[in-house]
Structure formats: C-alpha cells, structure tokens
Amino acid sequence: MPRRVTLADVSRAAGVGVATVSRALGDHPDVSQATRERIRDMARTLGYRPSASARALRSGDYRALSVIVPDAGWGWWEPVVRAAFKAAASEGYQLMAHPVAGTEGGAAAIVEALVNVPTDGVIVIGVPDQQGVRAACDNIALPAVAIDDTNRDVRFPTISAKNRQGAQLAVQHLIDQGCRSIGLIRPNMEAEKADWGDGLFIDQRTLGYQDALSAAGIAVDNALVIDCADPFNESQEHWSGLEAVLSSGRKVDGLFCVADAMAAPALRTLRARGLNVPRDVAVVGFDDERAALLLDPQLTTIRQPYAEMGNFAVELLLRMIQGEDVGRHRHEFNTELIQRCSTFTDAGVPAGEL
Structure with a gap:
C-alpha cells in the first residue's frame, strides 16, 4: 500500500521548512505569491492531500x-x-x-x-x-x-x-374506491413498546383512519381494528387477527396497513382465503418503501x-x-398518495366499481 504523502515530504522536495509549507498551503500572507505557487505545484506533483484530522485540530472544525x-x-x-x-x-x-x-x-x-x-x-x-x-x-x-x-x-x-394527514388520505382513497367496510392493520403496541418508543406514529395513523371514516359518515367498527404482534418480521406468513375477522363472516372490502411491511402478510392472508386484490379487497399501505414495488399486486401507499x-x-x-x-x-x-394496482384493476377501474 503506498505511503501517504506528508507535509515533511513536500518540505524536503521544495527545499523549505515544514512551517513554510503549512503556511503556503493555508494562504498565509507572510509567504510570497511565487513561493506559494511553487509549493502548491510540488504538493500536487507528489499527490499530497491535506489531513482532515490535522485541519480539525487546528480549526476545531471537522466538517x-x-x-x-x-x-x-x-x-x-x-x-x-x-x-x-x-x-x-x-x-x-x-x-x-x-x-x-x-x-x-x-x-x-x-x-x-x-x-x-x-x-x-x-x-x-x-x-x-x-x-x-x-x-x-x-x-x-x-x-x-x-x-x-x-x-x-x-x-x-x-x-x-404528517402521519395523521397521510393516513386520512389513504383511507379516503379506499372510500373513493367504493370501500365501506375498511379494516386497519397496525402493530400491537403492548407487545412492541420496547422497540417503537411510545408509538406516536401508530396513534397518529389510527386517528387519520378514524378521521376519514367519520368524514364519510362511516362508523368505526372496532372489530376491524386488527393489532398484530411482531409486525415487522419479514417471515410472517399471515395475520391471525385478519384471518379471524374473515372467518367470522364479517365483510371487509378495504384494508389500510399502517406500514408497507405489514401489507405483505395481509395480502397473503387474503389470497389464502381466495380473495382477489383489488377486486374483492382494496389495500393501501404507508411509507412507500421498496417493498411496495416488490409485492404482488404492487402496493398503493402513502409516500413519506x-x-x-x-x-x-x-x-x-x-x-x-x-x-x-x-x-x-x-x-x-406533507405526504403523498402513490396509486398502484392494489386499489386499481389492470384496466385502471377503481375496485369498488367492478
């Protein structure tokens, strides 16, 4: 590995002291223009690069x-x-x-x-x-x-x-698709508190969900608010809470997942029940992570x-x-709604109009 060129190397090559080299490279006024240019030419020839740590010691500024x-x-x-x-x-x-x-x-x-x-x-x-x-x-x-x-x-x-605003936007989109029985998939904060602080974003997104339903005159059905343990575990196959709701015969025509990572098990759960997304159930996520593009169908979501x-x-x-x-x-x-196939058919027809 080549040795780093130092001020001492430039000093020897230029035939001047180290202090003169330092002042010349630092535009010190007591070094003549001709000497500054000669020293800088020599430094460039040798491949000298200033030391960030040394500069920081002199200035107190590490950049x-x-x-x-x-x-x-x-x-x-x-x-x-x-x-x-x-x-x-x-x-x-x-x-x-x-x-x-x-x-x-x-x-x-x-x-x-x-x-x-x-x-x-x-x-x-x-x-x-x-x-x-x-x-x-x-x-x-x-x-x-x-x-x-x-x-x-x-x-x-x-x-x-703006988590609350973004969640309201997501659920309003489901309502605009014709959905009226909209579930909420969110982390179970009793189980997740150690990992997610006090869950401000979950509460804000829950409030946005409620805001959109209220504005549309749709009553919040607490049975459709589904809390999931281990919510960001990529190996999750399904959400048992969603399975229980579907097995009870309760109608679900839309799902809002408070994070894109929670949408994948939701889609697998729906598919296992023989339900088509978006024809039977429209699904919206939140975050617009890369995962939203890798899902099948690609996920409509809220972009941060x-x-x-x-x-x-x-x-x-x-x-x-x-x-x-x-x-x-x-x-x-502000957040932004990104529309993809989980709320639109391949022909671009809103799910609720099929």
Missing part, C-alpha cells in the same frame, strides 16, 4: 457529521440517509453512518463513543430511548437532530411526516418525503453547529 440508523429490518430510513449524505456533501461535509445493530447500550452508547470520533453533530433516526440519547449528547456537547415519529416527547429538533426530511435534517444540524438556537420543535412534512 463531518454522524447519523445513527436504527436496528430495524424495516428500511424506510435508507433514502433519508442517502438524501442527507448528498445535502452534507453539498455543504462540504462528510456524513458517517453508525448502525445501532449489535451495539451494547444502543444509540446512547454510540453517541457517548462519538467523543472519540471527528464529528461536529449527529442525526438520530427512529431511536426509542431518546432520553438516554439526549443525555449522551448533552454530556459531550454534541448538537443533534432527530428524524423520528415514535416518541411523543420532543427532546431534539425533530423531523417527521424522504429526500426533504434528510435535506432538512442536515440544514437544521448545520444551523445548530453555527450557533443558531433552532429550538426543540417537531417539523412535519
């Missing part, structure tokens, strides 16, 4: 950010990180990813370890133990922004989608504005690094 990604099979955060990476790069910053998976002590332990990492601030994505992470950030005076919709308490400047959220997270964090007090507020972004 680097960290992002902590959650320990979850559900990958909605990946496009957020991709957008944040591009936004950081456009401002001259590196973005380093730190996965929670396998880390003893979780996200809080990762933050504590950042004291030994060249980073100016951290973006925390979907972390249940926000109080522990908040304390760890305070201990090392590290600016932090959260992208999170699992916690009711706002402990950081926080970014999320991942790029906007990632971009804004970087913007907020850089403002904090520059000393601005941005407050601890929740910033919510």
Whole structure:
C-alpha cells in the first residue's frame, strides 16, 4: 500500500521548512505569491492531500457529521440517509453512518463513543430511548437532530411526516374506491413498546383512519381494528387477527396497513382465503418503501418525503453547529398518495366499481 504523502515530504522536495509549507498551503500572507505557487505545484506533483484530522485540530472544525440508523429490518430510513449524505456533501461535509445493530447500550452508547470520533453533530433516526440519547449528547456537547415519529416527547429538533394527514388520505382513497367496510392493520403496541418508543406514529395513523371514516359518515367498527404482534418480521406468513375477522363472516372490502411491511402478510392472508386484490379487497399501505414495488399486486401507499426530511435534517444540524438556537420543535412534512394496482384493476377501474 503506498505511503501517504506528508507535509515533511513536500518540505524536503521544495527545499523549505515544514512551517513554510503549512503556511503556503493555508494562504498565509507572510509567504510570497511565487513561493506559494511553487509549493502548491510540488504538493500536487507528489499527490499530497491535506489531513482532515490535522485541519480539525487546528480549526476545531471537522466538517463531518454522524447519523445513527436504527436496528430495524424495516428500511424506510435508507433514502433519508442517502438524501442527507448528498445535502452534507453539498455543504462540504462528510456524513458517517453508525448502525445501532449489535451495539451494547444502543444509540446512547454510540453517541457517548462519538467523543472519540471527528464529528461536529449527529442525526438520530427512529431511536426509542431518546432520553438516554439526549443525555449522551448533552454530556459531550454534541448538537443533534432527530428524524423520528415514535416518541411523543420532543427532546431534539425533530423531523417527521404528517402521519395523521397521510393516513386520512389513504383511507379516503379506499372510500373513493367504493370501500365501506375498511379494516386497519397496525402493530400491537403492548407487545412492541420496547422497540417503537411510545408509538406516536401508530396513534397518529389510527386517528387519520378514524378521521376519514367519520368524514364519510362511516362508523368505526372496532372489530376491524386488527393489532398484530411482531409486525415487522419479514417471515410472517399471515395475520391471525385478519384471518379471524374473515372467518367470522364479517365483510371487509378495504384494508389500510399502517406500514408497507405489514401489507405483505395481509395480502397473503387474503389470497389464502381466495380473495382477489383489488377486486374483492382494496389495500393501501404507508411509507412507500421498496417493498411496495416488490409485492404482488404492487402496493398503493402513502409516500413519506424522504429526500426533504434528510435535506432538512442536515440544514437544521448545520444551523445548530453555527450557533443558531433552532429550538426543540417537531417539523412535519406533507405526504403523498402513490396509486398502484392494489386499489386499481389492470384496466385502471377503481375496485369498488367492478
């Protein structure tokens, strides 16, 4: 492996002291223009690259950010990180990813370890133990922004989608398709509390479901609100609660799944009962993950504005690094309905009009 070119190498080749090389590369006024140009030409010839860590020691500015990604099979955060990476790069910053998976002590332990990492601030994505992470950030005076919709308490400047609005949009779409007996597939928070904070997004999406039914004059049938254990386990074959509803003879002509990952077992459950999607039951998800395109039929869903959220997270964090007090507020972004075949027939006819 080639040895990294150092200031000392440039110094020897240029026939000047290391301090002169450092000042010349740093535009110091006490180095003549001719000497600066000669030293820079030599540095380019040798392939010298400035050391980011050395520059940080001189300036106290690492030009680097960290992002902590959650320990979850559900990958909605990946496009957020991709957008944040591009936004950081456009401002001259590196973005380093730190996965929670396998880390003893979780996200809080990762933050504590950042004291030994060249980073100016951290973006925390979907972390249940926000109080522990908040304390760890305070201990090392590290600016932090959260992208999170699992916690009711706002402990950081926080970014999320408008979950209630998006769920209302999803269920209104089912109503527009002619559906009148609409089920809700959601995680069982009694079983999932340790993994999903206090479940703010589930409650918000449930409220949006109820809002849409109420606005259409449709009574909420609690028997159609189906809580599922282990909701983001990709190996789930079916939802027993949905099977029980269908076996009881209760009519279901639409399903709203609070996450795309929950739609796959729902589709398998319906297919096992001989029900066609969307002819018999129209199905809508939430998130617009890649999984929505891989399902059969492809899933109509609510898209979170991942790029906007990632971009804004970087913007907020850089403002904090520059000393601005941005407050601890929740910033919510509009969602969008993406229509696919799980609510339309191949001919484009709404499910309720067949």
